[in-house]
Amino acid sequence: DRANPLTARVVVNRFWEHLFGIGIVETSEDFGSQGEPPSHQELLDHLAVELMKHDWDTKWLLREIVTSATYRQSSRTSPELAERDPRNRLLARGPRFRLPAEIIRDQALAVSGQLSDKMLGPSVQPYQPKLGLRAAFGGSTDWDTSPGEDAYRRGLYTKWRRTAPYPSMVTFDAPSREFCTIRRTRTNTPLQALVTLNDPVFIQAAQALARRVLHEIDADESARIEWLFRTILTRPPSNEEFNRLQRTLTAAKLHFEADPEAAGPMATDPIGPVPDCTDTVNLAAWTVLANVILNLDETLARP
DSSP states (O other): OTTOTHHHHHHHHHHHHHHHSSOSSSOTTOOSTTSOOOSSHHHHHHHHHHHHHTTTOHHHHHHHHHTSHHHHSOOOOOHHHHHHOTTOTTOOSOOOEEOOHHHHHHHHHHHTTOOOOOOSSSOBOOOOOHHHHHHHHTTOOOOOOOOGGGGGSOGGGBOOOTTSOOHHHHHTTOOOSSSOOSSOOOOOOHHHHHHHHHOHHHHHHHHHHHHHHHHHOOSOHHHHHHHHHHHHHSSOOOHHHHHHHHHHHHHHHHHHHHOHHHHHHHHHTTTOSOOTTOOHHHHHHHHHHHHHHHTSHHHHEEO
């Protein structure tokens, strides 16, 4: 009923929350008198009315928001803005927040060329540490990693056990599904950095990226660094960023040349043997560089 646009307001607020990190009504679970008032009442009402006029076309709503000047503005802030509007409720800058747990994993697989585009079907079981399974099931480790491309399907298809949820996603605040979660929290702890630096999924993504850059870019080191950076972040590196990455690569090569035994595991575990005609030390160094870029704040956040 157009005379009661509550449903339309809730839908609009959900889309806004997904795109901006916080809804026009912050308490998206409560639009009643106990909830927070809208930060922009007229905007919420306008979008709700237009959504109904467009026959509840959510694609129209999404396009309307993401093509707006508000959404497309830079997310860079200034000391003045940080003081006056630390939570960006006045929308003086573009949204910036960490990506959801599932997308962080999917993104790493996608840029490395490993992500499977297979759709539908039963849940899959990507790799997870055996220690967590033993703790959850009293010694049982009946989680068998799915074979082939099923191990690299989108996080949407990951099998979920409430007694033992997928560890890396829970670390990035994916809900355990023991109860309904209206809004996900976003914590910031060292555990998250430990996951993206050491979890086999992310290490394997870095190894696959290193193999891609050495195989696909038959050019000098500079071109390879720029390709790797652009592939992950979809922009070229600045001069300062390029110089830092070059120094990191050089340091990694020197480290593995001094300790060749360490190069083998870095280049092959868990992805597999080194391809023919590929130097293990060089491959390990590029794996380190790929892992560094995959761990940048800009990589893990919605810019």
